[in-house]
Amino acid sequence: MTMDERLMHRSEVAVSVELQTPDMTLNIGPQHPSTHGVLRLVARVDGEKIQEVEPVIGYMHRGYEKLAEVRTYAQITALVNRIDWVAGFANEIAYIRAVETLVGIEPTERAQWIRLILSEMARISSHLVFMSSYPLELGATTPLFYALRERERVLDLLESVTGGRFHPNFNRVGGVKSAAGGGAETKKVSQDLPVGFFSQTRDAMVKVLAVCDQIDELVTGNELIKARTVDVGVIPADKAVSYGISGPNLRASGVAFDLRKHEAILPYDQVDFEIAVSEHGDCYDRYVVRLEEIRQSSRIILQAIDKIPSGPLQAKVPRILKVPRGQAYVRNENPKGEFGYYVISEGGRMPYRLKIRSTSFSNLSILPWLLKGALIPDLVAIMGSLDFVLGDVDR
Amino acid sequence: MTSGFFWLDTAIKVAVILGAMLTGALVVIFAELKIGAHMQNRPGPYYAGGRFGWAQPLADGAKFIQKEDLIPSAADSAVFKLAPYIVVAATIATFVVIPFGPDLVVRDLDLGVFYLLAISSLTTLGVLMAGWSSANKYSLMGGLRAAAQLIAYELPLVLAVVAVVVQAGTMSLNGIVAAQAEPIFTLGSTEVAVPFLLKGQILGFIIFTVAAVAELSRIPFDMPIAESELTMGYLTEYSGIRFTMFFLGEYLAMISLSAVAATLYLGGYWAPFIPGDALNFLGPGILLAKVAILVFIIIWIRWTWPRLREDQLQNLAWRWLIPLALLNIVLAGVFKVVF
Numbered sequence: 210m211t212m213d214e215r216l217m218h219r220s221e222v223a224v225s226v227e228l229q230t231p232d233m234t235l236n237i238g239p240q241h242p243s244t245h246g247v248l249r250l251v252a253r254v255d256g257e258k259i260q261e262v263e264p265v266i267g268y269m270h271r272g273y274e275k276l277a278e279v280r281t282y283a284q285i286t287a288l289v290n291r292i293d294w295v296a297g298f299a300n301e302i303a304y305i306r307a308v309e310t311l312v313g314i315e316p317t318e319r320a321q322w323i324r325l326i327l328s329e330m331a332r333i334s335s336h337l338v339f340m341s342s343y344p345l346e347l348g349a350t351t352p353l354f355y356a357l358r359e360r361e362r363v364l365d366l367l368e369s370v371t372g373g374r375f376h377p378n379f380n381r382v383g384g385v386k387s388a389a390g391g392g393a394e395t396k397k398v399s400q401d402l403p404v405g406f407f408s409q410t411r412d413a414m415v416k417v418l419a420v421c422d423q424i425d426e427l428v429t430g431n432e433l434i435k436a437r438t439v440d441v442g443v444i445p446a447d448k449a450v451s452y453g454i455s456g457p458n459l460r461a462s463g464v465a466f467d468l469r470k471h472e473a474i475l476p477y478d479q480v481d482f483e484i485a486v487s488e489h490g491d492c493y494d495r496y497v498v499r500l501e502e503i504r505q506s507s508r509i510i511l512q513a514i515d516k517i518p519s520g521p522l523q524a525k526v527p528r529i530l531k532v533p534r535g536q537a538y539v540r541n542e543n544p545k546g547e548f549g550y551y552v553i554s555e556g557g558r559m560p561y562r563l564k565i566r567s568t569s570f571s572n573l574s575i576l577p578w579l580l581k582g583a584l585i586p587d588l589v590a591i592m593g594s595l596d597f598v599l600g601d602v603d604r
Numbered sequence: 605m606t607s608g609f610f611w612l613d614t615a616i617k618v619a620v621i622l623g624a625m626l627t628g629a630l631v632v633i634f635a636e637l638k639i640g641a642h643m644q645n646r647p648g649p650y651y652a653g654g655r656f657g658w659a660q661p662l663a664d665g666a667k668f669i670q671k672e673d674l675i676p677s678a679a680d681s682a683v684f685k686l687a688p689y690i691v692v693a694a695t696i697a698t699f700v701v702i703p704f705g706p707d708l709v710v711r712d713l714d715l716g717v718f719y720l721l722a723i724s725s726l727t728t729l730g731v732l733m734a735g736w737s738s739a740n741k742y743s744l745m746g747g748l749r750a751a752a753q754l755i756a757y758e759l760p761l762v763l764a765v766v767a768v769v770v771q772a773g774t775m776s777l778n779g780i781v782a783a784q785a786e787p788i789f790t791l792g793s794t795e796v797a798v799p800f801l802l803k804g805q806i807l808g809f810i811i812f813t814v815a816a817v818a819e820l821s822r823i824p825f826d827m828p829i830a831e832s833e834l835t836m837g838y839l840t841e842y843s844g845i846r847f848t849m850f851f852l853g854e855y856l857a858m859i860s861l862s863a864v865a866a867t868l869y870l871g872g873y874w875a876p877f878i879p880g881d882a883l884n885f886l887g888p889g890i891l892l893a894k895v896a897i898l899v900f901i902i903i904w905i906r907w908t909w910p911r912l913r914e915d916q917l918q919n920l921a922w923r924w925l926i927p928l929a930l931l932n933i934v935l936a937g938v939f940k941v942v943f
Contacts, residue, residue, distance in 0.1 A: 235741055236741075241835065242831055242832050243832040243833070257914065344910060345832065346832045347910040347911060348823050348830070348832065348909075348910040348911025349823075349908070349909060349911075350640075350907065351643060351907050351908065353644075354644040354645050354646060355645065358645065431910065433824055433909050433910050433912060436912065437911075437912070437913060437916075584913065584914075584915070585745070585833055586827070586830070586833055586913045586914065587913070588833070589832050
């Protein structure tokens with residue numbers, strides 16, 4: 210080997226040697242500002258790049274499915290509205306419809322409309338929480354105050370009807386509880402919706418639509434928000450479907466699937482609204498879809514308070530509710546997506562088994578696939594855009 | 605000048621600067637609390653101190669001092685303890701060359717600008733030390749982000765300042781102010797002088813401001829802290845008085861960089877139509893008014909915008925700021941030769 214060749218060889222060796230750095234294991238959570246509670250992610254990172262991430266769930270497991278087996282059907286509504294606490298009211302709907310299907314009782318028409326109005330309010334309140342927390346995770350602190358201020362109006366309305374802001378526990382088999390407020394003389398009317406509820410709702414919807422425009426100005430057109438979210442965390446439609454993603458996350462990927470249109474258990478067929486859909490399935494689209502859903506929900510509420518029929522709130526139901534042997538699966542479009550209950554009854558006062566198909570659990574399942582190769586700032590942007598609640602993941 | 609007088613003189617200057625700047629930092633903290641609150645549709649502090657909650661920063665300070673000074677057992681404790689003081693000391697040291705009036709300057713160095721840029725970069729050393737010594741992965745990533753950020757923003761910052769130096773023909777900050785006070789034309793009997801901002805340095809001013817916000821690690825460039833990603837970045841393990849030092853350092857740096865920007869681009873202590881001999885009395889007020897405007901803009905940005913990503917900052921710095929800053933130098937050179 211000549212001198213030249215040796216030098217050549219050495220220089221090539223020097224070029225081909227790369228600095229080998231071992232990956233670092235970064236433990237994100239269970240206590241971390243942007244894990245929405247107690248989610249833990251074990252991430253293998255190379256610098257800021259995530260090679261692999263493994264979600265560890267179960268820190269909030271409260272065993273609601275088991276608890277439901279030793280409670281009467283009426284008691285279980287108090288449990289289920291603690292699953293996704295951001296939209297407590299919406300959780301009750303599918304459950305109570307499942308029990309009603311098993312018993313064979315049709316709820317009264319007015320009760321169905323009240324359920325519709327209140328679950329759309331729950332949707333608005335849930336999406337406004339997203340509108341406040343998502344920019345916060347991207348570093349913009351101010352939209353939080355505008356969004357939460359209007360959410361408070363919606364929660365006040367929910368409270369005036371049900372007595373609870375987060376955990377209404379309002380639905381009964383065959384209808385709804387006698388509403389809390391009243392101002393009329395007769396006993397029957399005094400147990401209906403509070404006085405002035407409809408006019409206050411109209412006011413609140415005006416405010417909600419106004420804050421949507423404000424958020425539009427602050428966030429939607431913001432170049433920095435776009436830089437952080439456009440083309441980040443893209444979920445193609447086929448992946449979204451195969452991972453069982455539902456709700457706004459699915460519709461952001463271009464799949465126009467909304468149980469309110471396709472399998473409505475409330476009188477959604479009598480109101481006029483559109484399914485908010487987007488195309489690319491990135492974080493920005495998931496944000497835009499939710500903002501549009503707030504607008505559609507307030508549209509639904511405004512129509513519903515014009516169309517709501519008068520009548521009793523509660524159908525005739527035996528004092529001790531015994532559910533015949535059988536099983537039912539009923540699902541509903543919750544703010545976060547498809548939420549279903551599979552009730553198995555062996556006859557008697559308590560269910561034999563209650564399986565909860567919770568939305569966030571399925572929506573979270575795509576995280577390991579979605580976060581592969583993302584940067585740590587993207588991790589926050591992606592997790593926030595999926596909008597899960599840990600109570601809904603762990604039940 | 606006898607040596608005794610020199611030490612007395614220096615001691616007085618140090619005491620005045622320390623006192624004034626620490627008070628200034630408290631005022632800026634209060635301004636941030638109150639302005640941020642009003643931008644977010646809430647009252648902000650209103651209890652401490654009676655009116656408008658003016659004593660809130662003092663109350664916060666008193667609270668922080670009482671907190672336990674925790675040092676993680678795995679931390680490199682000497683480095684961990686030293687880091688906050690390096691940040692604060694480096695920031696305060698920048699005030700040495702900032703002129704508050706023709707004679708109101710601690711030391712008017714011939715290489716004032718050079719000294720300023722060198723000493724203000726030392727804060728990053730403190731941040732890196734804090735991140736490394738905390739023995740925490742989040743802190744380490746925060747520290748490394750700060751170091752990467754230093755390289756990205758320091759170049760455009762320096763290049764933007766070079767254009768000013770070219771135009772002024774001096775590196776002394778007093779000389780730069782004097783260059784801005786020189787009349788460029790006369791209108792009737794009045795001589796009109798304008799600061800560098802209006803003498804073709806608008807581009808330079810924008811580059812300097814963006815780079816300065818990045819140096820301050822404030823939104824939209826607060827990636828080293830990024831509380832939603834890295835919990836609190838390099839500050840994660842700090843508590844008590846050491847955390848206060850970092851906190852104070854951030855606001856001191858805001859004042860010092862605003863003062864530098866005001867001196868380089870807005871004419872510093874100089875203002876039109878004020879006779880030169882009055883500037884020793886009015887100069888500090890004029891400079892502080894200019895600083896207040898710049899500080900308000902920085903606060904405004906913080907409460908309006910989200911955070912960028914680290915790679916996006918690098919993109920911004922290398923693709924936009926540095927080429928624009930180089931162009932700016934060329935323009936300043938042409939301007940200097942032609943006019």
